[in-house]
């Protein structure tokens with residue numbers, strides 16, 4: 001059986017040169033090596049950060065394919081009918097959330113925070129969301145997919161157990177016993193030891209306990225995690241990428257919570273709950289997973305897999321009380337997925353037929369400081385992201401250049417920015433003219449683009465048409481906010497920019 005499954009794994013994977021996958025009982029150092037080898041093989045990072053909204057990221061860890069014995073032996077659980085051990089192969093790599101979804105991540109996507117142990121301010125980014133039903137979590141991943149353009153989903157039950165085991169075959173990834181010291185559970189009811197331990201009685205900060213060999217924290221304890229599967233008896237015939245039952249009454253939850261006896265936190269332990277119930281008293285949250293793209297997303301010869309937009313407030317502006325702007329996206333769109341950066345991402349995704357990741361950074365500091373702006377320091381994270389396309393959309397906050405010297409300085413600063421982006425990334429760089437057309441600035445920018453060999457797209461100053469302003473769509477307390485593009489203006493920017501990029505890249509109109 002094992003040999004057969006292993007052949008299935010190797011056969012389905014990416015040819016004979018695929019690295020070794022995980023196997024039951026593999027030492028932690030070998031698991032880490034396999035993870036690194038798969039990252040190299042796939043040309044993907046072992047640790048990946050996805051921007052949900054500015055300042056809110058999801059951190060993910062690569063899970064290599066391989067095999068495990070799913071379930072628990074009788075020695076571990078005498079009453080193991082629901083956990084009958086059987087061999088399972090996972091044939092494709094994927095990414096798993098490094099920790100449970102936090103309250104800040106939930107709020108960025110859903111606009112509210114249903115947690116019973118609700119936190120405020122910076123603590124929202126440290127504590128897991130709980131008091132969420134399976135149905136709530138499905139809505140969360142749907143919205144997360146729309147917002148990020150990436151195929152996020154809940155883990156299959158087999159994926160959850162495989163990633164949690166991380167090559168181990170003991171009751172817990174660290175060994176045989178738990179009494180609340182190794183994970184946040186009810187240590188008053190220990191497993192594998194007679195010695196009771198701590199019982200916090202509430203969720204703790206994510207990453208409070210050690211990560212498993214794949215870099216995942218709190219798979220055991222803290223909050224239960226919803227899986228995609230219906231609950232039902234294991235079908236050992238589903239030996240490869242098991243999908244679970246086709247239908248059912250309950251959905252699987254895994255890993256135990258702060259209030260659970262240690263027995264419920266075992267890697268093989270199965271628990272279930274009504275999909276409509278948030279399980280408020282038992283503490284259920286979620287961990288998301290993301291499939292690894294099997295190829296780059298391309299438009300013509302251009303890899304558009306990772307888009308980086310460097311802009312000003314039109315690209316991204318966080319909440320600012322003094323102007324009554326409470327959002328965290330391009331001003332003044334009505335929703336995150338309606339600003340020009342997200343709309344442009346949509347154009348690239350449709351044209352390429354693949355997933356396009358987006359990262360947005362407000363570099364208004366460059367407009368205000370030009371040569372004094374520390375590009376290397378400010379753009380370190382953005383360049384480490386490995387963008388394949390960079391859109392530069394700035395200018396408004398720069399002082400109007402009047403004298404020949406001011407003009408030359410403005411051009412030189414822009415050229416420095418473009419050269420830096422060309423030198424420090426493999427990306428195609430595109431510059432778009434401003435929403436508010438300012439001829440003196442654009443003339444210099446255009447020359448800088450020519451000198452740097454960068455595509456310049458003139459979007460024709462859409463602010464000249466009042467219908468493109470936010471104030472045409474809704475009332476703003478602050479005129480400056482209403483002077484930004486509304487949903488229509490954002491669409492015009494994205495459409496004209498995309499048309500120019502398409503022409504520049506493949507020489508014809510979309």
Ligand SMILES: [Ca+2]
Nearest residue numbers: 218219221223
């Ligand atoms: Ca957990």
